[in-house]
Structures are given as structure tokens and as C-alpha cells.
Amino acid sequence: MINLDNVTFRYGRKQPVLQELSIQLKPGHIYGLLGSNGAGKSSLMRLMAGLLYPTDGHIRVNGREPRRREPAFLEDLFFLPEDIDLPAITFARYVATMRAFYPRFNDEQFRAYLRAFQLPSTIGWLDELSLGQRKKFIISFGLATNTSVLLMDEPTNGLDIPSKAQFRKVVSAALLPDRLVVISTHQVRDLDALIDAVVLLNDHELLLNAPLEQVSQRLRFEISGRDLPADVLYAEPSLRGHAIVRENVDAADDTPIDLERLFNAAISSPQRMKTLFPAQKR
Numbered sequence: 477m478i479n480l481d482n483v484t485f486r487y488g489r490k491q492p493v494l495q496e497l498s499i500q501l502k503p504g505h506i507y508g509l510l511g512s513n514g515a516g517k518s519s520l521m522r523l524m525a526g527l528l529y530p531t532d533g534h535i536r537v538n539g540r541e542p543r544r545r546e547p548a549f550l551e552d553l554f555f556l557p558e559d560i561d562l563p564a565i566t567f568a569r570y571v572a573t574m575r576a577f578y579p580r581f582n583d584e585q586f587r588a589y590l591r592a593f594q595l596p597s598t599i600g601w602l603d604e605l606s607l608g609q610r611k612k613f614i615i616s617f618g619l620a621t622n623t624s625v626l627l628m629d630e631p632t633n634g635l636d637i638p639s640k641a642q643f644r645k646v647v648s649a650a651l652l653p654d655r656l657v658v659i660s661t662h663q664v665r666d667l668d669a670l671i672d673a674v675v676l677l678n679d680h681e682l683l684l685n686a687p688l689e690q691v692s693q694r695l696r697f698e699i700s701g702r703d704l705p706a707d708v709l710y711a712e713p714s715l716r717g718h719a720i721v722r723e724n725v726d727a728a729d730d731t732p733i734d735l736e737r738l739f740n741a742a743i744s745s746p747q748r749m750k751t752l753f754p755a756q757k758r
């Protein structure tokens with residue numbers, strides 16, 4: 477469980493990047509952390525990992541304060557940063573060294589993940605891997621640590637299209653009831669059919685924190701003709717008319733969620749989104 481209580485964060489004396497953020501993230505879920513460039517996704521992940529400290533407010537991860545970086549905290553959280561700088565050592569040496577920090581690291585799983593990503597387990601020097609190969613290697617390692625919290629910052633950057641599909645498959649299979657996964661991205665389509673809850677940052681604050689089930693109960697994703705319905709939150713021209721997001725006023729059947737349209741609707745109608753999703757903890 478990750479709990480943020482009124483967290484404000486700023487770099488030095490600059491304007492706050494995150495302001496009075498209160499969020500609760502629960503195990504058994506894969507959260508998609510969304511936001512425009514510079515919205516503060518990486519900063520938030522680094523705060524959760526204890527690599528940055530809140531200017532104000534409190535963060536608890538499984539009851540522990542990340543900033544203390546206690547061994548029990550570190551062995552139960554894996555953070556995959558956006559830029560992966562692997563050392564100039566061999567695959568075998570890296571695994572032998574790093575696995576010692578994660579008591580639940582599972583070698584068999586690790587090799588299965590590498591196979592799923594079509595990376596040979598005979599990789600040589602890590603600094604000679606391409607960006608996509610480095611990502612696949614570290615994603616496989618992170619999943620195999622079996623930590624209860626897994627934070628991944630832009631993990632799909634650098635992955636080719638088949639690998640993105642493989643990523644979704646592998647991560648969803650690795651979700652267990654006691655595991656909490658947070659994946660940040662600005663390429664929201666990469667998270668289609670993977671996440672089951674969305675956390676959206678906008679304008680330094682939390683705009684949306686909702687399970688997708690709730691999103692589809694409260695919003696409809698439709699194609700409309702030229703005349704847009706009055707309750708539309710967002711519309712974009714499409715080949716067949718307008719692709720729209722509107723309120724699900726009469727609780728009609730669910731429509732499939734389009735994450736990109738959800739994102740655009742939230743950014744363009746923030747006040748209506750807040751009214752529609754008055755999160756217990758915002």
C-alpha cells in the first residue's frame with residue numbers, strides 16, 4: 477500500500493512540481509500514472525522510491541517512510557527509472573550482485589521473462605545492449621525480484637511494437653493480490669488492456685484517481701455525428717464523425733475505454749472531471 481498525505485514537492489526554491497497530493501494506491505492493482513510532459517510523474521515515482529524527499533506532507537510505503545531507505549523497504553520495492561544506465565559488467569555478474577538485495581528474487585522466473593522478451597540468457601556485456609534490450613533486461617529483473625511494490629517509469633520507451641504487446645502480457649501475468657504496480661507513461665496507448673486504475677496528474681495536482689471500472693460507469697466513449705451531444709466533455713474529429721467522451725448520465729451499458737481520449741477529456745475539462753470523480757483521497 478502506498479499512501480501520500482498532503483504531499484508537496486519542489487526542486488530547491490522553484491514553484492512546486494506537486495502540490496498537496498493525497499493518494500492511496502492499493503495492492504492487487506496496476507495503476508497507470510498519466511500526465512503531460514513535465515507534469516511530475518518521474519518526480520512522484522522518485523518520491524515513492526525515497527530518492528527525493530517531500531517538501532511537505534508524508535509518504536508511507538507499506539507503512540514505512542521511503543526517505544529513510546530502510547533495508548526492509550529497499551528489499552520490497554523495485555524502481556525502474558526512465559533512463560537506465562547499466563554498468564559495464566557481464567549479465568551474470570550483474571545478476572549475481574543485484575539479486576542479493578532482493579530476497580524473493582526468482583531465477584527461473586527471470587529466465588522465463590527474458591525468453592518472453594526474446595533476449596538470450598547468454599547476453600554478454602550489459603553496456604553493449606541497445607536501449608530496447610536494456611529495458612527488456614531490467615523489466616525482467618524487476619519482475620523477478622517479486623517485490624510487493626514495482627514502480628516503472630516509462631518502461632515502454634524504446635520497446636518495439638511486438639515487445640510492447642509482450643510487456644503488457646508479462647506484467648499482467650505478474651500481478652498478484654499482494655503486489656502493487658505503478659507504470660508511468662505519456663504514451664497512454666501502451667497501457668491499453670493492462671492497467672486497471674488510472675492516476676492522472678495535471679497542473680501540479682491530482683486530477684483523477686479512479687479504477688477503470690468506475691471510469692466506464694461514469695463516462696461513455698462514443699462516435700457521434702456532426703451534432704455533438706450537449707453533455708460532451710471532449711470531442712475530436714474522426715473518419716466516422718467525432719470520437720467523443722460524454723457523461724454516462726443514464727447509466728447505459730459500458731463502452732470500451734479509450735485511454736487517450738480519457739486523458740484528453742480530463743486535461744480539457746478538469747473541473748467536470750473532478751465533479752464526476754470526487755475521489756475520497758484527492
Ligand SMILES: Nc1ncnc2c1ncn2[C@@H]1O[C@H](COP(=O)(O)OP(=O)(O)OP(=O)(O)O)[C@@H](O)[C@H]1O
Pocket residue numbers: 487493511512513514515516517518519520662
Ligand atoms: N533535477 C531537477 N531540478 C529542477 N527541476 C526539475 C528536476 N527534474 C525535473 N524538474 C522539473 O520538474 C517538473 C516535473 O518533471 P518530471 O520529470 O517529474 O515530469 P514528468 O511528468 O515525468 O515529465 P516527462 O513526461 O516529460 O518525463 C518539470 O518542470 C521539470 O523541469
